[in-house]
Amino acid sequence: xxxxxxxxxxxxxxxxxxxxxxxxxxxxxxxxxxxxxxxxxxxxxxxxxxxxxxxxxxxxxxxxxxxxxxxxxxxxxxxxxxxxxxxxxxxxxxxxxxxxxxxxxxxxxxxxxxxxxxxxxxxxxxxxxxxxxxxxxxxxxxxxxxxxxxxxxxxxxxxxxxxxxxxxxxxxxxxxxxxxxxxxxxxxxxxxxxxxxxxxxxxxxxxxxxxxxxxxxxxxxxxxxxxxxxxxxxxxxxxxxxxxxxxxxxxxxxxxxxxxxxxxxxxxxxxxxxxxxxxxxxxxxxxxxxxxxxxxxxxxxxxxxxxxxxxxxxxxxxxxxxxxxxxxxxxxxxxxxxxxxxxxxxxxxxxxxxxxxxxxxxxxxxxxxxxxxxxxxxxxx
Numbered sequence: 001x002x003x004x005x006x007x008x009x010x011x012x013x014x015x016x017x018x019x020x021x022x023x024x025x026x027x028x029x030x031x032x033x034x035x036x037x038x039x040x041x042x043x044x045x046x047x048x049x050x051x052x053x054x055x056x057x058x059x060x061x062x063x064x065x066x067x068x069x070x071x072x073x074x075x076x077x078x079x080x081x082x083x084x085x086x087x088x089x090x091x092x093x094x095x096x097x098x099x100x101x102x103x104x105x106x107x108x109x110x111x112x113x114x115x116x117x118x119x120x121x122x123x124x125x126x127x128x129x130x131x132x133x134x135x136x137x138x139x140x141x142x143x144x145x146x147x148x149x150x151x152x153x154x155x156x157x158x159x160x161x162x163x164x165x166x167x168x169x170x171x172x173x174x175x176x177x178x179x180x181x182x183x184x185x186x187x188x189x190x191x192x193x194x195x196x197x198x199x200x201x202x203x204x205x206x207x208x209x210x211x212x213x214x215x216x217x218x219x220x221x222x223x224x225x226x227x228x229x230x231x232x233x234x235x236x237x238x239x240x241x242x243x244x245x246x247x248x249x250x251x252x253x254x255x256x257x258x259x260x261x262x263x264x265x266x267x268x269x270x271x272x273x274x275x276x277x278x279x280x281x282x283x284x285x286x287x288x289x290x291x292x293x294x295x296x297x298x299x300x301x302x303x304x305x306x307x308x309x310x311x312x313x314x315x316x317x318x319x320x321x322x323x324x325x326x327x328x329x330x331x332x333x334x335x336x337x338x339x340x341x342x343x344x345x346x347x348x349x350x351x352x353x354x355x356x357x358x359x360x361x362x363x364x365x366x367x368x369x370x371x372x373x374x375x376x377x378x379x380x381x
Contacts, residue, residue: 017358
């Protein structure tokens with residue numbers, strides 16, 4: 001049974017994605033609320049509460065097959081003022097680098113490392129932050145590849161994320177796991193530009209992983225909506241009208257089209273501040289009826305909470321997305337236990353990794369790589 005370490009573990013969504021065939025040796029997060037959410041589902045035995053900067057390799061048992069780290073994205077986003085890996089939050093990547101280096105010095109380096117973050121990592125500081133992530137693993141003796149995987153390929157949520165997967169240089173890689181020329185569903189122009197800009201040494205150690213495309217998702221946003229939601233209430237007609245009044249003509253047109261669809265239409269709505277042609281910044285309500293929710297966020301403010309707009313003919317209703325609906329958008333079963341407080345549940349989910357994307361990586365990349373390594377070890381004995 002393969003083993004793993006998870007840093008910035010949150011509520012354990014990566015553990016949910018890896019599945020029961022994997023054993024956790026250590027999980028870590030600095031947030032007590034997330035630690036409590038983790039223990040609701042997985043217990044406390046492997047969890048270490050505290051700053052990753054204080055974690056030393058001596059606290060880590062055994063030799064894990066995989067180290068996973070979804071380090072904070074704040075300094076890589078537009079709101080991060082360009083600090084990138086030099087920022088206090090996203091700079092915690094250096095702690096992951098240090099831990100892998102310490103384990104390597106003890107001959108316990110994990111054969112596989114995966115770090116996950118927003119796609120802004122590709123362009124942060126003109127691509128230099130992505131180049132440094134790749135170079136960090138190259139210096140530690142790994143070959144490195146990267147993929148952009150959108151949760152929309154598995155669940156009805158638009159959530160593209162960057163997954164950087166590094167394989168130890170001594171790990172035998174089957175040609176079937178290496179991508180030749182052709183369509184790469186997990187690639188984007190930004191990823192290709194970032195790869196092309198890598199220094200020669202990193203580019204020579206860069207892998208194009210072969211990852212089969214996931215099956216077409218059969219769920220739409222309306223399919224995961226609760227009939228009797230818990231933790232949220234329907235807005236009053238006046239509150240719904242105020243949302244509609246915040247819409248620019250394009251989005252009002254979408255609502256009118258939904259009214260004439262002849263069936264129930266469910267849209268995801270966010271409030272955003274837009275600078276308009278007259279130079280004035282205005283708050284706008286923006287809705288989509290393409291069957292997808294917008295990307296879940298942490299509930300830092302009212303505009304970061306996603307609203308559902310349910311249109312049935314001339315009847316238009318609105319309410320916040322419920323925690324259970326948010327969990328479904330992350331690919332979690334209804335048996336997954338959520339914090340009781342609305343904001344806590346949404347924070348755990350908004351900071352998490354879509355579980356089916358993790359399962360896809362595990363099934364089609366991690367597990368085949370580790371199976372070949374185990375077979376080689378047995379053959380050598």
